Amino acid sequence: MKVNAAGRTIPTYINGEEVIGYKGVGKYIPQANKMAPKIPSYSQFPLDGNKEVADLEMALLNSGLKDGMTISTHHHFRNGDLVANMVFDIAKKHGVKNLRWFPSASFPCHAHLLPYLEDGTISHIEGSMNGPLGKFCSEGKMSKTAVLRSHGGRYQAVQDGDVEIDIAIIAASCADDFGNANALNGEANSGLLGFALADSQYADKVIVVTDTLVPFPCVPWQIQGNYVDYVVKVDKVGIPEKIISGTTKITKSPDRLLIAEMTAKFCEETGIIQDGFSFQAGAGGTSLSIGIYFGEIMRRKGIKARFARGGSNQYLVNLLEEGLVEYILDGQTFDLEGVRSMRENPNHVWTSPFTSYNYHSKGNFASKVDVVILGATEVDVNFNANVVTHSDGYLMHGIGGWQNCLFSKTVILPLPLFRDRIPVIVDEVTTLCGPGELIDVIVTERGIAINPLRQDLIEKAKDSALPIMTIEELKEEAERICGKPDQPKLGDKIIAAIKWVDGTVIDVVREVAQ
Amino acid sequence: MIAQAGNKGDSVRSDCHVQLELKDSGGIQLSIKSKVAKLFGRHIHKLCNDVLQHFGIKHAILKIEDKGALPFVMAARIEAAIHQLIITDNSYLLPVHDGNDSLTDSDIVRRSRLYLPGNNPKLMINAGIYGSDGVILDLEDSVAPDKKDEARLLVRNALRSINFYGTERMVRINQLPLGFEDLQMIIGHGVNLILIPKCETAEDIKSVDSKIAELLAHSNTEIHLMPIIESALGVQNAYEIAAAADKVVALAIGLEDYTADLGAQRTYEAKESFYARTAVVNAARAAGKQAIDSVFSDIENMDALQANVKESKSLGFVGMGCIHPRQIGFINDGFSPDDSEILKAKKIVEAFHIAIENGSGVVALGSKMIDPPVVKRAQKLIKLAISTGKLSKEWRAENV
Numbered sequence: 069m070k071v072n073a074a075g076r077t078i079p080t081y082i083n084g085e086e087v088i089g090y091k092g093v094g095k096y097i098p099q100a101n102k103m104a105p106k107i108p109s110y111s112q113f114p115l116d117g118n119k120e121v122a123d124l125e126m127a128l129l130n131s132g133l134k135d136g137m138t139i140s141t142h143h144h145f146r147n148g149d150l151v152a153n154m155v156f157d158i159a160k161k162h163g164v165k166n167l168r169w170f171p172s173a174s175f176p177c178h179a180h181l182l183p184y185l186e187d188g189t190i191s192h193i194e195g196s197m198n199g200p201l202g203k204f205c206s207e208g209k210m211s212k213t214a215v216l217r218s219h220g221g222r223y224q225a226v227q228d229g230d231v232e233i234d235i236a237i238i239a240a241s242c243a244d245d246f247g248n249a250n251a252l253n254g255e256a257n258s259g260l261l262g263f264a265l266a267d268s269q270y271a272d273k274v275i276v277v278t279d280t281l282v283p284f285p286c287v288p289w290q291i292q293g294n295y296v297d298y299v300v301k302v303d304k305v306g307i308p309e310k311i312i313s314g315t316t317k318i319t320k321s322p323d324r325l326l327i328a329e330m331t332a333k334f335c336e337e338t339g340i341i342q343d344g345f346s347f348q349a350g351a352g353g354t355s356l357s358i359g360i361y362f363g364e365i366m367r368r369k370g371i372k373a374r375f376a377r378g379g380s381n382q383y384l385v386n387l388l389e390e391g392l393v394e395y396i397l398d399g400q401t402f403d404l405e406g407v408r409s410m411r412e413n414p415n416h417v418w419t420s421p422f423t424s425y426n427y428h429s430k431g432n433f434a435s436k437v438d439v440v441i442l443g444a445t446e447v448d449v450n451f452n453a454n455v456v457t458h459s460d461g462y463l464m465h466g467i468g469g470w471q472n473c474l475f476s477k478t479v480i481l482p483l484p485l486f487r488d489r490i491p492v493i494v495d496e497v498t499t500l501c502g503p504g505e506l507i508d509v510i511v512t513e514r515g516i517a518i519n520p521l522r523q524d525l526i527e528k529a530k531d532s533a534l535p536i537m538t539i540e541e542l543k544e545e546a547e548r549i550c551g552k553p554d555q556p557k558l559g560d561k562i563i564a565a566i567k568w569v570d571g572t573v574i575d576v577v578r579e580v581a582q
Numbered sequence: 583m584i585a586q587a588g589n590k591g592d593s594v595r596s597d598c599h600v601q602l603e604l605k606d607s608g609g610i611q612l613s614i615k616s617k618v619a620k621l622f623g624r625h626i627h628k629l630c631n632d633v634l635q636h637f638g639i640k641h642a643i644l645k646i647e648d649k650g651a652l653p654f655v656m657a658a659r660i661e662a663a664i665h666q667l668i669i670t671d672n673s674y675l676l677p678v679h680d681g682n683d684s685l686t687d688s689d690i691v692r693r694s695r696l697y698l699p700g701n702n703p704k705l706m707i708n709a710g711i712y713g714s715d716g717v718i719l720d721l722e723d724s725v726a727p728d729k730k731d732e733a734r735l736l737v738r739n740a741l742r743s744i745n746f747y748g749t750e751r752m753v754r755i756n757q758l759p760l761g762f763e764d765l766q767m768i769i770g771h772g773v774n775l776i777l778i779p780k781c782e783t784a785e786d787i788k789s790v791d792s793k794i795a796e797l798l799a800h801s802n803t804e805i806h807l808m809p810i811i812e813s814a815l816g817v818q819n820a821y822e823i824a825a826a827a828d829k830v831v832a833l834a835i836g837l838e839d840y841t842a843d844l845g846a847q848r849t850y851e852a853k854e855s856f857y858a859r860t861a862v863v864n865a866a867r868a869a870g871k872q873a874i875d876s877v878f879s880d881i882e883n884m885d886a887l888q889a890n891v892k893e894s895k896s897l898g899f900v901g902m903g904c905i906h907p908r909q910i911g912f913i914n915d916g917f918s919p920d921d922s923e924i925l926k927a928k929k930i931v932e933a934f935h936i937a938i939e940n941g942s943g944v945v946a947l948g949s950k951m952i953d954p955p956v957v958k959r960a961q962k963l964i965k966l967a968i969s970t971g972k973l974s975k976e977w978r979a980e981n982v
Contacts, residue, residue: 322907323708323711326711460620460621487650488595488649489618489622489651489652490621514711549745550622551625551653553618554623554625557620
């Protein structure tokens with residue numbers, strides 16, 4: 069065991085590999101080359117460019133599926149994904165063991181894989197876990213240690229060779245037999261395929277799976293067929309109604325509306341909202357309302373935003389079409405209006421974790437965003453935040469783009485002061501996911517705390533009517549209402565590692581004691 | 583017998599369900615299923631034991647299904663179960679939150695008051711943060727007849743424990759005589775104002791007034807009354823009701839029951855209640871009390887709400903009820919003086935001060951003489967503008 073720069077005790081080895089501990093923001097600069105995949109040759113592929121094979125089973129066997137491999141899939145179909153489950157059904161059928169599953173995220177629909185985690189078909193997951201998978205992992209039942217990365221961190225890990233993918237399975241709503249693919253057309257359209265970009269570039273074998281095979285060319289080619297080994301047509305890649313909800317709902321919760329309104333007011337009063345600014349609000353109910361309040365403020369002031377970062381939805385699309393936002397730079401679309409806009413509007417731009425988030429590149433777009441609104445399960449008095457575990461120790465959420473977004477100019481976390489009886493502001497976060505030096509403002513329904521590192525914001529908010537408090541005052545208020553919670557009992561076994569954006573380990577998660 | 587109290591089910595939050603069975607032996611057996619057990623299990627055990635011990639219960643089986651109930655909620659639920667099993671004058675009281683013994687003046691601003699169902703703790707906890715002038719913990723229509731006792735205990739505990747951030751703490755009691763039992767439970771626990779529903783005679787008010795006086799004994803606490811007129815007879819007797827006691831600070835009208843009593847449909851235009859509303863405003867003003875309008879029950883239609891508020895203000899009402907926090911902002915704005923009203927009033931009050939400074943008995947604005955009632959109305963408006971945050975207290979100094 070050793071202690072990293074955040075003061076967290078972490079193991080020396082995880083899954084047999086030596087751990088590089090977190091060294092501080094921007095402190096770790098690896099002296100190495102990027103990962104180099106094998107050189108393929110034109111002559112090894114069908115001369116007519118038709119790479120379609122009979123079925124997924126044949127594609128996996130042709131790719132050399134065997135024990136101990138790393139298999140990657142992606143979450144473009146969210147809870148409507150059918151493909152990841154198919155892949156491991158085939159692995160199980162052939163008795164393949166000890167696979168590392170490397171999804172860009174997992175969803176409750178993947179609870180189907182629990183028996184494979186139990187019988188050793190899958191040794192462990194490196195990716196987000198929630199619902200039943202999170203519970204399974206939290207209770208120490210996974211045979212190896214999970215590794216959680218941000219979207220940018222996943223790209224970094226593949227690019228740097230931290231994770232070598234043996235077979236990448238890219239499910240697409242539309243593709244041609246050469247392997248060009250997109251998620252704009254076809255039955256299961258969900259917008260874009262950015263999360264699979266790194267896999268297409270660096271994996272040893274790449275399989276594109278679709279239910280809508282069109283004659284060459286499938287355009288736009290969000291995934292380029294030149295990276296693809298096999299193409300498979302199946303009956304259905306995803307369940308459309310579970311991929312995206314036809315309507316994204318604005319919250320009706322008065323508490324969340326209040327927090328959203330306070331967040332927008334804060335941004336207005338401190339001058340963050342000005343002509344040509346940029347923002348990223350996210351997809352939750354509170355975030356949607358914040359976008360709407362931003363729109364009202366821009367309309368009233370007669371100004372517009374240069375760009376907004378998606379996840380997009382109908383409300384953000386409305387702002388684009390009204391001319392209040394000039395561009396949407398989108399990482400994923402959350403509803404059908406978002407997909408339509410991306411298909412039709414050249415100012416609705418699809419991005420990838422490479423352009424938006426990758427830390428081991430020559431800059432990324434996150435740093436160009438003026439204000440980002442994010443969630444968290446807990447924040448401590450030093451503004452450190454947790455997004456993966458609940459206060460009772462259960463690993464219940466992925467990191468998503470959260471860590472990567474912390475590099476925006478101002479980071480605001482609008483949060484309820486407590487959830488049921490559980491305070492959100494705590495002495496020390498259960499799991500450290502983001503260092504406090506990157507988190508600027510906490511907005512709760514009972515007051516707003518500004519990080520003392522941001523004297524500029526403190527100065528600007530000083531004469532406003534906003535209820536500015538210290539973070540300690542917020543914590544005390546929460547404890548006055550809820551009582552001071554006990555520390556949950558955790559076991560010694562480490563069940564998951566949390567990577568920082570540069571691939572170092574910022575914290576680990578311990579099993580929940582039964 | 584097994585007593586039960588509280589709520590359970592998937593949608594229940596910040597509440598708990600309690601099952602209690604008294605035994606002759608075996609000590610206290612606790613069975614606690616809580617979503618916050620890992621963080622608050624020890625606290626919950628302690629609270630259960632404390633409450634049982636307080637009532638002298640030594641042998642019992644207590645089962646709790648907890649969905650994150652705060653201590654004041656859980657204590658009320660356990661006490662409600664105990665009430666079903668033993669007769670006791672004893673109460674389990676948690677400490678009073680700082681400030682929850684504060685009093686309110688009789689003539690404070692009462693633009694908005696937020697109704698909260700008396701047996702739903704989830705909605706109470708944050709009730710003070712939305713900016714309404716008052717909160718109403720309701721024991722009447724929002725509480726099922728068989729839940730009255732557990733709601734009373736919850737409301738009593740809420741009055742003591744929840745920080746309402748300075749909003750006026752009101753309770754709507756049940757129609758008399760059931761309302762006397764409500765008073766018995768809640769008087770002395772920090773309530774500022776009692777709403778008396780379905781008032782029809784001055785006697786209703788006098789009996790509540792003397793019951794409260796009896797319960798308060800020699801305490802200095804002042805508790806205001808707001809009768810609600812909800813019937814044709816009530817409208818007929820509105821003045822006597824408003825004037826029945828000094829403690830009456832406002833007269834409210836409830837239009838759902840009133841229109842039902844008339845046999846008329848309640849409409850957006852509200853022609854059917856025009857007489858009743860003006861009669862109530864007139865009676866309230868005649869007795870020197872505030873006139874408060876009914877709630878507006880369509881929580882989606884903010885345009886209709888705003889139109890309703892505008893009309894209400896023009897008739898002389900100074901506030902109305904809210905059934906959802908989203909209505910509060912519109913209602914507060916609607917009943918606050920607007921900028922042109924404030925500007926006009928400022929000029930008049932300024933002219934009044936100049937007249938006094940000059941030793942002149944005549945107030946003039948330009949060439950126009952200002953009558954004393956106009957000055958009085960302007961002063962009242964300035965006071966309202968200050969108390970609603972629309973005007974600085976030091977406006978005269980800042981004006982020059």
